[in-house]
Amino acid sequence: MYPVPLTDFLHPRSILTLAAAVFFTSGFVMTLMGVRRRVYPGYWHWVAGEFAFALSALAIACRDMYSVFWSIHLGNALLLLQPVLIAAGLRRFLSQTIGRRERVDYLLWAFAYGCWLLSMLGNAPAAMPIFIFSLGFLLLSARLIQLGYRNQYESLQGTLDLLLGSYALCALTQLARGIYSLTSAQTGTDPLFGLSFIAFVLLAIITLSTLLLMNYERAEGELRAIESQLMELANTDVLTGIPNRRHFMFLAERLQAIAARGPRPALLIIDVDHFKEINDARGHLTGDMVLRAITGRIGEVLRGGDTLGRLGGDEFAVLLPGSDARTAGHVASRIVKHIRTLTIADFGPAPTLSIGMAEFMPGDTVSDVMRRADQALYAAKRAGRNCAMTPDGVHCSDDLEEAA
Numbered sequence: 001m002y003p004v005p006l007t008d009f010l011h012p013r014s015i016l017t018l019a020a021a022v023f024f025t026s027g028f029v030m031t032l033m034g035v036r037r038r039v040y041p042g043y044w045h046w047v048a049g050e051f052a053f054a055l056s057a058l059a060i061a062c063r064d065m066y067s068v069f070w071s072i073h074l075g076n077a078l079l080l081l082q083p084v085l086i087a088a089g090l091r092r093f094l095s096q097t098i099g100r101r102e103r104v105d106y107l108l109w110a111f112a113y114g115c116w117l118l119s120m121l122g123n124a125p126a127a128m129p130i131f132i133f134s135l136g137f138l139l140l141s142a143r144l145i146q147l148g149y150r151n152q153y154e155s156l157q158g159t160l161d162l163l164l165g166s167y168a169l170c171a172l173t174q175l176a177r178g179i180y181s182l183t184s185a186q187t188g189t190d191p192l193f194g195l196s197f198i199a200f201v202l203l204a205i206i207t208l209s210t211l212l213l214m215n216y217e218r219a220e221g222e223l224r225a226i227e228s229q230l231m232e233l234a235n236t237d238v239l240t241g242i243p244n245r246r247h248f249m250f251l252a253e254r255l256q257a258i259a260a261r262g263p264r265p266a267l268l269i270i271d272v273d274h275f276k277e278i279n280d281a282r283g284h285l286t287g288d289m290v291l292r293a294i295t296g297r298i299g300e301v302l303r304g305g306d307t308l309g310r311l312g313g314d315e316f317a318v319l320l321p322g323s324d325a326r327t328a329g330h331v332a333s334r335i336v337k338h339i340r341t342l343t344i345a346d347f348g349p350a351p352t353l354s355i356g357m358a359e360f361m362p363g364d365t366v367s368d369v370m371r372r373a374d375q376a377l378y379a380a381k382r383a384g385r386n387c388a389m390t391p392d393g394v395h396c397s398d399d400l401e402e403a404a
């Protein structure tokens with residue numbers, strides 16, 4: 001065992017080569033994902049940002065082989081450009097104003113780069129350009145962080161925070177390097193050069209993962225929104241906006257499962273009397289209007305937990321959770337009476353309803369209850385319509401005492 005100096009691990013050219021390899025890999029992974037997956041505006045600016053990192057590391061790694069312009073100057077220009085490209089991508093991705101504000105980003109980049117060039121003129125200490133570069137990177141990162149905190153997409157904020165936090169850390173590492181170089185007694189060397197590039201490597205990896213994640217999260221969020229819209233469409237009756245037969249049956253099954261452990265619910269089946277005549281006499285559009293008006297009217301009688309659905313045609317159904325037969329009969333009778341007061345402009349006499357009521361009995365399936373409510377409905381039709389009945393052929397009453 002013998003002590004290995006830290007500088008052996010942080011040999012500048014090895015680190016730059018490693019950094020260039022990581023940056024190029026990031027850039028290629030992002031390109032591949034961008035070509036194969038759906039990406040949002042701004043994505044290709046991020047890819048350019050990763051390649052800016054890669055080219056800068058490569059250029060600086062070749063500083064002994066080529067002219068200073070093609071190595072250090074180009075390398076630092078691209079390093080400073082990276083946060084500007086990420087910001088340009090973020091502006092597009094987050095749909096934030098681009099025009100004038102983006103021009104300010106590029107002007108700030110030119111300013112930071114110009115200051116860095118100036119810092120090499122005259123008799124300035126050799127560490128001055130490092131310090132000025134670190135200030136420039138801090139300035140451009142701060143601008144990026146400020147932009148990120150104006151994000152409107154709440155679901156992306158966590159990932160965005162990670163990205164912005166990494167920029168803040170990297171910028172502070174650069175600043176520490178700048179200050180250390182200025183104050184250090186050593187001249188001509190930059191002992192924190194390797195460490196600062198390791199910070200850039202970490203930043204490139206975090207940038208790669210967070211930007212891909214943000215793209216994925218946004219696509220996922222949009223898919224979830226479309227899915228819930230589709231569910232809404234699949235469950236809703238287009239004409240009346242209430243649950244359709246399929247969804248109503250689903251809700252009834254769910255209620256039946258819950259009802260096994262609690263108070264018994266009841267079911268009403270409601271049919272518009274002589275609706276065919278309304279259609280024939282006034283046309284289908286008037287018929288539709290009547291169906292919508294009836295839906296609204298029935299809704300006025302129901303309580304918050306009750307569910308009204310349209311089974312089809314002129315047939316509706318209501319789920320009354322926790323209602324005993326007496327209360328359900330009361331609700332049915334109130335619906336029949338409430339519809340009689342319905343007035344529709346230029347329509348003439350109000351339409352009437354017939355209702356069949358049935359209770360969920362222990363061991364019943366939803367079909368059993370529906371069948372009994374249907375029998376009750378036909379009993380109500382036979383009894384002359386415009387009334388509510390139980391499966392035993394008893395008229396429902398809106399007077400609770402009388403019904404008891």
Ligand SMILES: Nc1nc2c(ncn2[C@@H]2O[C@H](COP(=O)(O)OP(=O)(O)OP(=O)(O)O)[C@@H](O)[C@H]2O)c(=O)[nH]1
Nearest residue numbers: 271272273274275276277279284285287288313314
């Ligand atoms: N306007 C309109 N009519 C519909 C719609 N769906 C079904 N219908 C019509 O509703 C009518 C239903 O009539 P029926 O169920 O035969 O019976 P009814 O005329 O209501 O007679 P009773 O139920 O015996 O009182 C039919 O003429 C259907 O064409 C719809 O969405 N809009």
